[in-house]
Amino acid sequence: xxxTVLTPAGRGTFAHGVHPPERKxxxxxxxxxxxxxxxxxxxxxxxxxxxxCESKVKSKQELAIGELxxxxxxxxxxxxxxxINGVAGMQSVATLPNGRHVPAVPVAAGENQPSAEDLFKDVxxxxxxxxGLEQYAPEQIVQAARDGGxxxxxxxxxxxxxxxxxxxxxxxxxxLLNGCECEPYLTADYRxxxxxxxxxxxxxxxxxxxxxxxRVLIAxxxxxxxxxxxxxxxxxGTDVQVVVLKTKYPQxxxxxxxxxxxxRTVPAGGLPLxxxxxxxxxxxxxxxxxxxxxxxxxxxxxxxVTGAGIERPGNLxxxxxxxxxxxIDYCGGLKPDAARVIAGGPMMGFTLGDxxxxxxxxxxxxxxxxxxxxxxxxxxxxxxxGRCVDACPMNLVPTRLALASRGKDWDLAKKYHITSxxxxxxxxxxxxxxxxxxxxxxxxxxxxxxx
Amino acid sequence: MAExxxxxxxxxPVLHVAPGPHLQDVNLTTRRMMLDVLIxxxxxxxxxxxxxxxxxxxxxxxxxxxxxxxxxxxxAIRRKxxxxxxxxxxxxxxxxxxxxxxxxxxxxxxxxxxxxxVLGKVIFGGLGQNIFNPAMVGRxxxxxxxxxxxxxxxxxxxxxxxxxxxxxxxxxxATPMTALKESGGVTPLLAxxxxxxxxxxxxxxxxxxxxxxxxxxxxxxxxxxxxxxxxLAAVVISSAIEGYLAATQGGGLLNFIGNGxxxxxxxxxxxxxxxxxxxxxxxxxxxxxxxxxxxFIFGLGVGIFIMFIRKLSVxxxxxxxxxxxxxxxxxxxxxxxxxxxxxxK
Ligand code: SF4
Ligand code: SF4
Numbered sequence: 001x002x003x004t005v006l007t008p009a010g011r012g013t014f015a016h017g018v019h020p021p022e023r024k025x026x027x028x029x030x031x032x033x034x035x036x037x038x039x040x041x042x043x044x045x046x047x048x049x050x051x052x053c054e055s056k057v058k059s060k061q062e063l064a065i066g067e068l069x070x071x072x073x074x075x076x077x078x079x080x081x082x083x084i085n086g087v088a089g090m091q092s093v094a095t096l097p098n099g100r101h102v103p104a105v106p107v108a109a110g111e112n113q114p115s116a117e118d119l120f121k122d123v124x125x126x127x128x129x130x131x132g133l134e135q136y137a138p139e140q141i142v143q144a145a146r147d148g149g150x151x152x153x154x155x156x157x158x159x160x161x162x163x164x165x166x167x168x169x170x171x172x173x174x175x176l177l178n179g180c181e182c183e184p185y186l187t188a189d190y191r192x193x194x195x196x197x198x199x200x201x202x203x204x205x206x207x208x209x210x211x212x213x214x215r216v217l218i219a220x221x222x223x224x225x226x227x228x229x230x231x232x233x234x235x236x237g238t239d240v241q242v243v244v245l246k247t248k249y250p251q252x253x254x255x256x257x258x259x260x261x262x263x264r265t266v267p268a269g270g271l272p273l274x275x276x277x278x279x280x281x282x283x284x285x286x287x288x289x290x291x292x293x294x295x296x297x298x299x300x301x302x303x304x305v306t307g308a309g310i311e312r313p314g315n316l317x318x319x320x321x322x323x324x325x326x327x328i329d330y331c332g333g334l335k336p337d338a339a340r341v342i343a344g345g346p347m348m349g350f351t352l353g354d355x356x357x358x359x360x361x362x363x364x365x366x367x368x369x370x371x372x373x374x375x376x377x378x379x380x381x382x383x384x385x386g387r388c389v390d391a392c393p394m395n396l397v398p399t400r401l402a403l404a405s406r407g408k409d410w411d412l413a414k415k416y417h418i419t420s421x422x423x424x425x426x427x428x429x430x431x432x433x434x435x436x437x438x439x440x441x442x443x444x445x446x447x448x449x450x451x
Numbered sequence: 452m453a454e455x456x457x458x459x460x461x462x463x464p465v466l467h468v469a470p471g472p473h474l475q476d477v478n479l480t481t482r483r484m485m486l487d488v489l490i491x492x493x494x495x496x497x498x499x500x501x502x503x504x505x506x507x508x509x510x511x512x513x514x515x516x517x518x519x520x521x522x523x524x525x526x527a528i529r530r531k532x533x534x535x536x537x538x539x540x541x542x543x544x545x546x547x548x549x550x551x552x553x554x555x556x557x558x559x560x561x562x563x564x565x566x567x568x569v570l571g572k573v574i575f576g577g578l579g580q581n582i583f584n585p586a587m588v589g590r591x592x593x594x595x596x597x598x599x600x601x602x603x604x605x606x607x608x609x610x611x612x613x614x615x616x617x618x619x620x621x622x623x624x625a626t627p628m629t630a631l632k633e634s635g636g637v638t639p640l641l642a643x644x645x646x647x648x649x650x651x652x653x654x655x656x657x658x659x660x661x662x663x664x665x666x667x668x669x670x671x672x673x674x675x676x677x678x679x680x681x682x683l684a685a686v687v688i689s690s691a692i693e694g695y696l697a698a699t700q701g702g703g704l705l706n707f708i709g710n711g712x713x714x715x716x717x718x719x720x721x722x723x724x725x726x727x728x729x730x731x732x733x734x735x736x737x738x739x740x741x742x743x744x745x746x747f748i749f750g751l752g753v754g755i756f757i758m759f760i761r762k763l764s765v766x767x768x769x770x771x772x773x774x775x776x777x778x779x780x781x782x783x784x785x786x787x788x789x790x791x792x793x794x795x796k
Contacts, residue, residue, distance in 0.1 A: 020474050184474065255793065268794035339467055346473040353468045369473055377480040380537055381579030385736035386674070387479065390743065395790045397741060420792040425472030432479040433579070439470040 009263040013246035027313040034116035041321030047360035050076035083319035097343035097350035128198035141210040148291030154281035157362030180252030183345025193227035197234035203285030309338030309368035388427035398427035405444025485538035487672035498656035517564035518544035546586040549653025628767035654724035664730025673734035680750020681729035728770035745788035
């Protein structure tokens with residue numbers, strides 16, 4: 001097959017944004033370890049953007065890894081599978097880090113579990129061909145993505161098959177793999193790119209086939225030269241191009257990555273497919289390769305456990321539904337000065353009140369911050385310095401949006417384009433008055449009457 | 452104990468739950484910004500000390516003291532915590548002191564400071580709510596009320612009447628701006644640069660203002676767009692005037708720049724309170740626009756008004772009025788310069 005290789009037209013960066021301390025060194029050199037199978041997992045039936053799944057298993061039913069656990073008829077949803085061998089329990093409720101209460105099915109671990117080596121090999125090992133992929137029809141790839149329960153693993157957890165599905169009105173010319181991992185601290189994607197680049201490349205090529213994209217790009221920030229190297233080596237002989245972007249937060253935000261790599265601006269309120277792009281996370285690409293080539297669903301994912309408040313930071317391959325406590329305990333537990341446990345990274349993650357919260361498909365990391373890390377100077381009035389304006393990657397006026405949200409002035413909020421806010425938190429990061437800008441805006445977005 | 456509890460029971464409630472982001476740029480706080488302004492003012496304060504000795508410090512003490520006291524009293528009346536730790540009252544006091552003449556009577560300085568805080572800031576709701584630069588409100592009030600005490604004549608040194616006056620390093624008896632306006636006298640560039648001339652405490656040394664101003668811009672406590680706008684406007688307008696003069700009356704490049712008995716473009720920039728105003732007064736974040744574009748427009752406006760007042764009005768200097776005028780259009784500028792969100796046309 002002949003493909004035209006186009007040079008990406010982006011400038012490698014976007015306007016505004018911030019440079020928080022990266023602190024990736026905490027876990028960057030810790031090779032991926034397999035978390036020993038916990039005694040029990042609790043699998044939430046909503047782990048993605050879209051409809052909640054319905055349980056397909058009965059209490060006390062024996063389950064094997066990869067068996068269908070729950071599914072939904074809805075278009076935007078993704079089935080959920082058992083992540084360990086064991087016995088299903090009574091359906092209960094789990095509270096997700098974002099505060100949502102969702103139904104969940106507990107699974108008690110049976111005697112028989114795969115060994116760590118086998119599991120790692122099953123997920124990442126073996127051969128990942130980069131040629132001969134024509135044998136998979138686009139529909140077949142999309143179906144595998146759906147059956148495998150694939151969702152975006154960068155955090156947003158949007159069902160992958162919906163993105164890949166052919167849309168005659170919106171042709172796709174570029175598959176963009178997001179390997180930016182711009183959140184400070186987190187290194188899960190980094191470890192995958194360094195240790196297991198092959199399934200990522202294969203997954204990228206499959207995704208390109210699924211939506212007939214001519215071009216496959218992998219965007220990586222320039223603070224990960226090793227990942228750039230390993231990916232380039234693994235991509236040799238294919239049309240996959242690795243694009244190096246400037247290290248800046250939120251470079252990994254979909255709209256920013258597209259702008260930086262391709263120079264295309266996603267219209268306000270629009271989606272990447274409006275500019276002919278599908279963005280998928282590198283971890284999702286690896287899972288796609290596994291789903292298509294091996295017929296295995298998404299049952300495990302790599303989670304980075306990091307921060308100054310954790311004894312032994314690391315990167316773990318964990319079954320979906322394992323509790324944050326299992327991960328933290330495996331990494332030596334919390335240090336005495338640990339103050340905040342965050343699901344995700346420190347910029348966009350949610351704090352956990354309860355460590356028994358289960359890991360979901362969208363969990364990219366656990367960041368434990370210490371008292372020192374989270375100290376904030378007292379709040380003052382807005383001094384109208386405009387720093388939030390200079391930091392906002394969406395070019396908004398955060399101080400006005402926060403004011404509008406606080407006063408519930410929805411006309412003002414709309415006038416200043418509140419819906420364009422991607423909740424990246426840059427504004428609150430820089431505000432010298434320590435105003436909870438994004439927090440207010442988020443609240444405003446949630447409370448604003450929908451038209 | 453709390454630690455033990457945490458070790459045994461990681462989910463003990465000592466873990467805070469808070470909305471993200473969980474990091475903050477601790478280099479940037481309101482207090483740090485104010486501290487930066489104080490650091491930026493250091494060269495100016497040194498220059499004022501060299502040229503005006505203890506008289507400078509008398510004014511600093513009176514103004515800063517009165518500002519802090521006023522702030523404390525107002526907070527007590529409004530039953531709010533005293534916001535002194537944010538240092539903004541100290542900054543207002545210093546800026547006001549630096550924009551007064553060395554011999555401003557104590558009562559004038561006290562009234563100016565009290566007005567700056569009460570009418571300039573507190574009645575609007577405190578830091579961040581005011582429309583006008585508080586120090587300039589105080590300055591304008593006393594200037595209009597006590598014109599004789601601190602207006603242009605006050606700057607003139609009456610050596611004969613005050614033989615004990617220790618100030619002798621200076622070269623002329625009036626401020627460069629007054630001298631120019633009233634008698635066409637031209638202060639040499641070097642004096643304007645170093646500051647051994649008359650003027651308000653903080654304005655005489657262009658060099659000190661530049662040094663401190665650069666620091667503020669590098670720290671990004673002051674937005675460079677504002678001083679850039681002010682200076683650009685002043686340079687363009689005075690160049691136009693000089694160009695016209697050169698075309699009609701002749702005169703070389705030296706004339707253009709300003710030296711050898713001619714008040715040129717460079718004199719216009721270095722003389723008077725232009726640099727002090729551009730770097731320290733106009734850059735007050737509260738009373739200037741939000742966006743970089745807005746800030747530049749604001750700076751241009753201040754520069755244009757300064758030149759207008761200097762050239763066309765009876766006043767020798769116009770920084771104060773220029774800043775207050777532009778303060779009043781800041782909300783308008785903000786409305787004109789709302790940035791376009793990414794992805795909109
Ligand atoms: S950064 Fe904070 S203080 Fe500055 S304008 Fe924005 S909200 Fe106000
Ligand atoms: S307003 Fe929204 S998009 Fe802009 S910096 Fe704040 S959180 Fe990010």
